[in-house]
Amino acid sequence: MSGLQTGLAFMLALSMVAPLSARDADPLADQVSTAAAPGVQRAVCDAAVITGKVRYVSLSGNDATADGSLARPYRTLSRVAEVVQANESIVVRGGTYLEPNEVQFRVPGVTLRSFPGEWAVIDRSSNTDQNSGVNFYVGADDGVLTCIEVIGGFYVVSTETKWDWGDPNDRAGVSRIRIEHARLHGSYADVIKIKPNSDDILIRHNEIFDSGVGQPVDDCNAEGIDNVNGDRTQVAYNHIHDTCSTGVYLKGGATDGVIEYNLIERTGAAGILLGFDTSPEYFDLTVNPDYYENIRGIARYNLIRETGWAGIGFYASKDAQAYNNTILDAANQYHSPLYFGLSYQDWDDKAGRPPNLNPSFLRNVISQSSAVTTDPPLVDIRYSLDFGGMSALTGKPIMSDNCYDRQAGAAGFRDQRTGGGEPWVGNLAAWQTHIGGDARSHDVDLQLDASFQPQNPLCAGRGHLWNSATYTIAASANPVQGGTVSGGGVYPAGVTATLRATPSTGWTFTNWTQNAQVVSTSAQYAFTVQANRTLVAGFAPRRYSLSVSKAGPGTVTSKPAGIDCGTQCQASFNHGTSVTLTPVPAAGASFAGWKGACTNTTGPCVVRMTAKTTVTATFTGNSSVDLLVTGISLNPVSPSAKGTFTARVTVKNQGTLGADGGYLDLWSNQSTAQSCGAMSESWAAIGRLEAGQSKTLTIRFRAGRAGTKTFRAFVDSWCETPESREGNNQLRKTYTVK
Structure with a gap:
């Protein structure tokens, strides 16, 4: 000194x-x-x-x-x-x-x-x-x-x-x-x-x-x-x-x-x-x-x-x-x-x-120096019993890379936060353990x-450094709502700068970039300062899965798009996204209510995505079996008089439960709608149809005399399979015999 x-x-x-x-x-x-x-x-x-x-x-x-x-x-x-x-x-x-x-x-x-x-x-x-x-x-x-x-x-x-x-x-x-x-x-x-x-x-x-x-x-x-x-x-x-x-x-x-x-x-x-x-x-x-x-x-x-x-x-x-x-x-x-x-x-x-x-x-x-006759500790944290106990510090100080020199002997440190008892006193090594910090200090x-x-x-690189070069380290977050950054500022050349990125709730850190080039994928980025730098911490929103299950005849759709259940019953959305789920009952059915993240019993439900989420939609109806004829094709389209032709007829169960399809009753010329138990010109056994299943049957007919005729196909369960809709179980097709 x-x-x-x-x-x-x-x-x-x-x-x-x-x-x-x-x-x-x-x-x-x-x-x-x-x-x-x-x-x-x-x-x-x-x-x-x-x-x-x-x-x-x-x-x-x-x-x-x-x-x-x-x-x-x-x-x-x-x-x-x-x-x-x-x-x-x-x-x-x-x-x-x-x-x-x-x-x-x-x-x-x-x-x-x-x-x-x-x-x-x-x-x-x-x-x-x-x-x-x-x-x-x-x-x-x-x-x-x-x-x-x-x-x-x-x-x-x-x-x-x-x-x-x-x-x-x-x-x-x-x-x-x-x-x-x-x-x-x-x-x-x-x-x-x-x-x-x-x-x-x-x-x-x-x-x-x-x-x-x-x-x-x-x-x-x-x-x-x-x-x-x-x-x-x-x-x-x-x-x-x-x-x-x-x-x-x-x-x-x-x-x-x-x-x-x-x-x-x-x-x-x-x-x-x-x-x-x-x-x-x-x-x-x-x-x-x-x-x-x-x-x-x-x-x-x-x-x-x-x-x-x-x-x-x-x-x-x-x-x-x-x-x-x-x-x-x-x-x-x-x-x-x-x-x-x-x-x-x-x-x-x-x-x-x-x-x-x-x-x-x-x-x-x-x-x-020895000129300081009071010889205090180099660092001191005060405590007082006033007002029922007063502390000068919450937790531990953030300290590192300091240099201490007490010419009269070893550097001393004191923490008086002992509740009124004898203060904690120690040397640098003990102090580093005591606060869990002051790393790389001497x-x-x-x-x-x-x-x-x-x-x-x-x-080196510590203290006032007036005649040393310094550099500016600029740090920012992208997007700004994604999180916060710390550690930017003016640094002397040759020291270690440490940048820290802390994501906001619902966001995750992605990487540090400089000039759009990734320089680190660690949220804590340390480097030696050698020049001015502009660094950006990237953040991305967390994504959570939304799973929808349904009971009964109906579908659920979402806005924003992603859920269409029926077919797509799970999708992922960004943190904080409000997803509107809309129930759509099948014909003859009604919406009974939500379970899980949605609890209302009528109408759409809005789910705000902050975690993995599950929802159940319940539909009710008179029957979950619905048999119908979906198509008729003839070959040839216009058969010759006294000749023959084949009819291909497709039957589907568009309900939600499987059922025995009964019989397919067929007429080569029948303009009048039929009912269960009718006597047909020809017939074929359909067999069991699971929910959503279709089946095509092929039957050969005689063309008969020339003229315009009506071909009719009728799913006849002999009135033993109750359906939600009985009016769609037959189909007709007009054709000409030459």
Whole structure:
């Protein structure tokens, strides 16, 4: 750990090549170089080109006669803030402006900055009330504070909100504020205060320091950046140092915030907290009914050193992540370098105080030198008997690929969740067994170089990696309703990325593809990062069989098509498909009802396919035997007088039960319908006909005299076989004898 000061100087001169994440997309990004060390980039400020409507401020100006031109500038910032119009710029000439009043913006799109090549200082250190140095009031959305220095104020910079104005249907906060390339310091409370519902705030390339001026050092509340319930905050490339309390925290239900590429050092309290402790009235219970302090927050690629409390802490967080951070000599007073803490939320009975859920701590470096006299464990999970027992973590943390180095001896780990008994304590090997994780992590001499990157090969690719190439791994689901994916993000070159695909209910994972080519058929896909990649997890709906059985004379059909029972009584359908089954009774029969997945007794049934399903349809009728003559053919068609011909007659049982077909009575010339027991010209025994069976009989006849005649065939059961329909059991055919 020797050489930290010289190493710090070297590190501040490093060039950073890693891009901001996709979450940091910004329409003004072309004006900002992200390839630089944390802190203000004066070269960017000096090279700026001012466009659009501009109002100038100068120490030689006069508020009474000013029109905002270079020739007639304003004298005070508070006055120009009163008259500036939407989407205008305020450009301040070099020098220090002692401002007795808060500089407050109330219209959208205003930019405040120094004149290119000069440096302006707004000094509000004489402030004695709770006004800020610069305040973005409700309605001042899309404002920009850049390339300028602000000193003093209760807060140096603050955003305003309607949260506590009394209208529960309108609690908007000013949003989309950009603060960059600014030196901000000397506040009584927080340097930057982000109030509830102030969303999409970008804080980039600033120097933020010296909070808590006028407060007792051992009892202060003055963060570098304090975000209470502001979503999608981006804190990147800042140098945050010498704060009276925490460097930066995102709490109060703050969602999807990213803290990355920052140098955070010499903080009175913690370095970075994902969550902390918020009064219950500031939570949005519509989207966060469980009072989580931080949701999906990310801390990555940060160098954090010499903190009074935790280097990185998780408090009442949900799905928060900390990866590729370097934590040096943290927790000099309380906590541990990595700390899972408890959120009391004002000890209010109605508050939630949830434990951390699914926190991730991956590819980080923690190093403690002998200068840390408190000698805490490197990782600690808190527990308290308050409120009948409070745990700082549900289940096990998600940890792997970390490196630990405690110069005084072996790295120590502690889990206080023992119900009030002695906490669990162990070394790294015991910790890995205890949590069933932290795989591929090491307790070794890191061999840190001048930029605080480990040179020990076991720890390659871990820690802040500012001067290492990084790549973006994009992961998505197709179709989106088929499931979820995790593991995408920005990774250093050479590390292992693991993507996970989780199918939704009723869906199944198929494969990972890149450029429509299958790269893995495993839902968990691990690979070495060597380039940008765009990967798609494919999902397919599960298919379930629908089986229909029927009793009695009738059929069942389906919509969508697939079931036609009769003949096709089983088909498969996608999960969630609603299948309508329609019963169709046979002639003379009726539908009696459903069994199985359908229970109604009349009409169609709708089955929603979520599993293998069976259905029974029952039909009833007077008889299940139905004998009929289906066809007559003569050969020759027109026989010669006094000659002979043959008749082919087809008989069918279209009922549902087999029966003895009786006799086929035949007449070569009989126009009158016959009944059972009639005397025929000729006859043939039919024999037994099963349900659906047909039989063709051939009989020879004499043609007789010339003329037009009627051939008749009659199925005659001598009235011993009751049928559902007696009128279809005979057929006639007209023919001519030549």
